[in-house]
Amino acid sequence: MQTTILITGATGTVGREVVKELSVLGEDVRIRAGVHSVVKGENLKRLPGVELVEVEFDEPESLEAAFTHIDKLFLITPFTENQVAWCKTLVDKAKSSGVKHIVKLSALGAGSEPGITLGNWHREMEQYIEESGIPYTFLRPASFMQNFSNYSGESIKQQGKFYQPTGEGKAGYVDVNDIAKVAVQVLLTEGHENKIYTLTGPEALSNAEIAQILSEVTNNEVSFVDVPEDAARQVMVEQMPGWMADAMLELYALQRAGQASTVDNTIEIVTGDKPNTFRDFALTHKSAFC
Ligand SMILES: NC(=O)c1ccc[n+]([C@@H]2O[C@H](COP(=O)([O-])OP(=O)(O)OC[C@H]3O[C@@H](n4cnc5c(N)ncnc54)[C@H](OP(=O)(O)O)[C@@H]3O)[C@@H](O)[C@H]2O)c1
Known part of the structure; x- marks a missing residue:
């Protein structure tokens, strides 16, 4: 059965690696690359199975086309002050569109106490996803x-x-390339729902x-x-x-x-x-x- 996956932030450091890794998997995977700037997405458009859709997180109506007939969401928000609000908008849209699994790019240390700004933001986004009831996987990478x-x-x-x-x-x-390999396994194989993966x-x-x-x-x-x-x-x-x-x-x-x-062996466990x-x-x- 064909799976359609929306990747937000698809032209960024992690997003473009995830798109590339998914694009070699053949016809069972359709990749919808959510791009902020179509010009930056030109290279992705040439990859097999990839369609571009313009997404502006500040304009919720731009999410309509992006979320049509989506099975799974790889959720990347950029390092900005708005990322918590943007993430919540994306999760609401995922819920109303019947998305079956959200894989969120989070960060090492999300949820640590007392925490730092970025970790606290990521944990707030994770909690919003947990409360949505949509099955999730949180990827918490170390510094890239x-x-x-x-x-x-x-x-x-x-x-x-x-x-x-x-x-x-x-x-x-x-290496972001290893994050992308984990993302592919988590998006396309069973058993990763409602788990949190530390990636180093x-x-x-x-x-x-x-x-x-x-x-x-x-x-x-x-x-x-x-x-x-x-x-x-x-x-x-x-x-x-x-x-x-x-x-x-x-x-x-x-x-x-x-x-x-922190050094963790989750990448080897998930990817082999x-x-x-x-x-x-x-x-x-x-x-x-x-
Ligand atoms: N860097 C690290 O070491 C590290 C470690 C752990 C976790 N993280 C987390 O990784 C995430 C960032 O991932 P990344 O490094 O892959 O991001 P990135 O390279 O900064 O790319 C951000 C993406 O978001 C898009 N974007 C920006 N503003 C947008 C908007 N208003 N609407 C729609 N799309 C928009 C950008 O498109 P344009 O370029 O066209 O604007 C780009 O595709 C953050 O949450 C960060 O906390 C980073």
């Missing part, structure tokens, strides 16, 4: 390895340095260790610069709203305090494959760093 290519690639290329206020704190960085890479690494791996893979000297939190905030608020800088600084502070070093190491990731994405 792709953050290095997306946000530090240019400074690594130009200066051989990247900057963060994380000290010697380690994180169980995860195979090892916890400090940023000095990340720099060492990048140096070896690129054959260039790459250094990690540990920045005092105040100095980091001063630079960050020139590039993003103050609330976003503060939310990110909370995440960095957790890492600095050694509270982001070991998750990528940071070295695997760096080799695949070498051109982002040199």
Whole structure:
């Protein structure tokens, strides 16, 4: 039987990997890629089984076409102040459209006490889904390895340095490609309903260790610069709203305090494959760093 899956945020870091992984599975899977910008979605349109639909979370009427004849929803909301409200709108629409399973991209530490802003937002969204009565699976990934290519690639290329206020704190960085592989299993095989999956890479690494791996893979000297939190905030608020800088600084502070070093084997249990190491990731994405 054919399954139709709507992916919101389909052009983003996780969404496009999920779309790509699903698109190779043949005619039993129809992929509706919910894109904010059709131009950014052009590459996805060429993949087999993928149809694009324009979605603007701020305009609930744009969800009409997206949710028509959908079986399952892979729910991604971006890192914005509006994400809780947007998620609730999507869940209401999923309920009224008869969606049978919601897989939500959440975050490591959602629901921890006392919690940080991002974790508390994700838990509020998870609770809204639980209360909707729709079967769910929550994916709670650690920090993405792709953050290095997306946000530090240019400074690594130009200066051989990247900057963060994380000290010697380690994180169980995860490759987004592994998150997408888990998503495919959860969306298309039985037994994942009403479960919460922690997704991490195979090892916890400090940023000095990340720099060492990048140096070896690129054959260039790459250094990690540990920045005092105040100095980091001063630079960050020139590039993003103050609330976003503060939310990110909370995440960095957790890492600095050694509270982001969780390593979990759920990826291997669900996919049957070991998750990528940071070295695997760096080799695949070498051109982002040199
Ligand atoms: N980065 C990490 O290390 C990390 C770790 C754990 C969890 N997370 C969670 O991952 C989620 C973000 O996923 P991601 O990194 O894949 O996101 P992303 O790369 O920032 O992409 C966000 C997507 O949402 C779309 N979008 C933005 N505004 C929209 C709107 N108003 N209406 C409809 N679509 C809109 C974007 O489209 P346009 O580009 O066209 O606007 C894009 O496709 C967040 O909830 C975050 O907390 C991130």
